[in-house]
Amino acid sequence: MGMWDWLPGRKAEAKGVTFDPVWLDFFGARTSKAGVPVSWERAMDVSTVFACIRVIAEGVAQVPLAVMRELPDGKGSQPAKDHPLYKVLNSKPNQWQTSFALRETMIFHLALTGNAFFYKNVVRGKVKELIPIDPGCVAITRNNDYSLTYTISDLAGRSMTLPQSMIWHIRGPSWDTWRGLDAVRQAREAIGLTIATENTQAEMHANGMQASGVYSTEAKIDPEKYKQIQAWIAAQVGGANRHKPFVIDSGFKWTPQTMTGVDAEHLETRKFQIEEICRSFRVLPPMVGHSGQAMTFASAEQIFLAHVIHTLMPWIVRIEQSIDNDLLDRDEDADFFAKFNVNSLLRGAHKDRGEYYAKALGAGGAPAWMTQDEVRGEEDLNALGGEAGKLPKPTNVGGSAAQKPPKSGQGTKNDEI
Template sequence: MGLIDRLLGRKAEEKAVSFDPVWLDWFGSRQSKAGVPVNWERALDVSTVFACIRVIANGVAQVPLRVMKELPDGKGGTPATEHPLYAVLNRRPNKWMTSFELRETLIFHAALTGNAFFYKNMVRGQVRELIPIDPGCVTITRSNDYSLTYTVSGIGGRSMDFPQSLIWHIRGPSWDTWRGLDAVQQAREAIGLTIATENTQAELHANGAMPSGVYSTDQKIDPEKYKQIQAWIAAQVSGANRHKPFVIDSNFKWTPQSMSGVDAQHLETRKFQTEQLCQSLGVFPQMIGHAGQAMTFASAEQVFLAHVVHTLGPWWERIQQSIDVNLLDGPEDAGYYAKFNANGLLKGAHKDRAEFYSKALGTGGSPAYMTPNEIRALEDLNPIEGGDELPKPTNVGGAPAPDKPKDGAQDPKNDEK
């Protein structure tokens, strides 16, 4: 409804826009130019797609996800173990899944279809259970007031409408802001070409890597004789006779017509398609075991750091903000927020961690910014008595830095001299 209509008090006709993946499949909008229909199920059959999604899912699922309570003045936060959502996100989201499994499923749904849906089982205004919903069973309807309605098709064929307040909807990158872009749909050409290439190479090896050709003769062949020759050739080049010599007589000639696997550059094509799919899904090829060149330990560490920052980081932030907006949206949830703890994933070698912790404790004269107990928590160690205070800065040798003399007072060491 436009501004003039609102000012005049005119009522706008309610219109709805629906999104149903089944509708897209029915009209063939996911047919790739390679002639292969592409959907999320066929995409998962591609090893590169499965490896990329699994790398992202593992990175999101293995990092602790906790509900935090803001400290006074916004100076940090502490785990809010008393909040009902804490156990749902951190331990048991429903009766049959763990937190790891739920987040793993979330990434598989959102990264492939652009949308992940969970039913919020509410008890007294608090989320006590999250029930995953197959994205293919959900139709989204948006009204003119921008409210969303989710129609979910059940196992028994029945459909139910749910308001936006009862569905936790995690969207991937979006164009229209209310539904995520289907990653498989957007990358269907790269996925379709990969599937077609795999099928071609599989057929080549199924025939013993023997190309087809022309079996010719100057003699005239009637239709019945043609069928007999065709059956005889098939018997000679298939099954147990696949790699045996092909014997011909009666002045017949065999002329190969197809390129070999090397000439067709199947390996190079498949390597390039692997890189294309990694680009589409936002994963560095090295993270799925595809290294274009040899890596040193230093370069491997940088690739892993880049994976954490550029691949996992956006997914962590996307999920955190979605939880804050959709699961911690009640008045009693003020001051609570969701947080991934990625410290365990960023652990380096023992030497690197020791140097980092030494500087954090103030070694070298710089001010300390971590307490011993905070460092012990990062190493999964229990706190110690007196470990909650920031230590005083120390010199490189480890001795405490001398106190600054008061104005007008002499350094005791100079007095001794």
């Protein structure tokens, strides 16, 4: 659209930009330099890719998700169990999935394709059900007014076009703001090289880790005899005979090829590819079972904490804000918001939690900022009420009242004596 189309009274042409994920496959955009085609399905066959997606998906899915209501005068929030979206997000999004299963599928779609789509079953203006849609079946069109429409195709070849209001579209990292970046396409070189090295290693093991050789003779061999000799050699060096002596006659000579240093480096290459894929999905290698060095309990705890903060939290915040923007978009939802309870993932050791709660309750003379009931809530314990719901008075470490220091130039009574 040109700048003149924005003038008042001028009608803009009904054009749009369409993105269809199938287009990438037709034009070979998913083929890596290693010569291996990389798709979403093929990428999940790589153990590191599957482990990265799984550790993110299970981390997001296991955290309780609830619709919260803001309390008046900024006094906090509480679960809004009477809101119709509460049950959909917290326990039963549709007839065959749990909340855990829905969010797990959501992350698989998001982390691999950059997009997750859900049909909003709206009854009387309220979302009663969320139906997941395969990202490969959705084509997105951005209209002139920057609204989006979604064309959904089924296995029978039928399609329907739905407006933006009927689709919950969660995007991963995005360049053009209306579709997420395809993570598999962006990391296809690392994934493709991993697939290629796995194939090479598998072929070597299929041959008993033996390289091929040359079977030579000075006699002339006709095509039919050549086929017979080739089949005979395959029977001698393959299957159960691969480690048995190779018997030859009639002046033939077998010259085996030795394994090169490049072949011996396959294991190191595969280790490096694990780190490359983890880097692409922003997952720490120890979280997928790959540790370059021994870890202590202290370092392991910090790694798990870093995983929550740097890997899971960006996805969690992205989903929370998408719910607020696309599912809690009615005027009467102004006081509601979605919240993941990540406290259970951020809990440290018993000693660390004990010291933190002691300071929060005012130990050491500092003002308290938590009540006993709030501490019990953090530990999934029921509130006691009464004095436990009030902020405690600060106490000293030694148990005695703090003494004021003497004024400058004045000593204590004992000093004067």
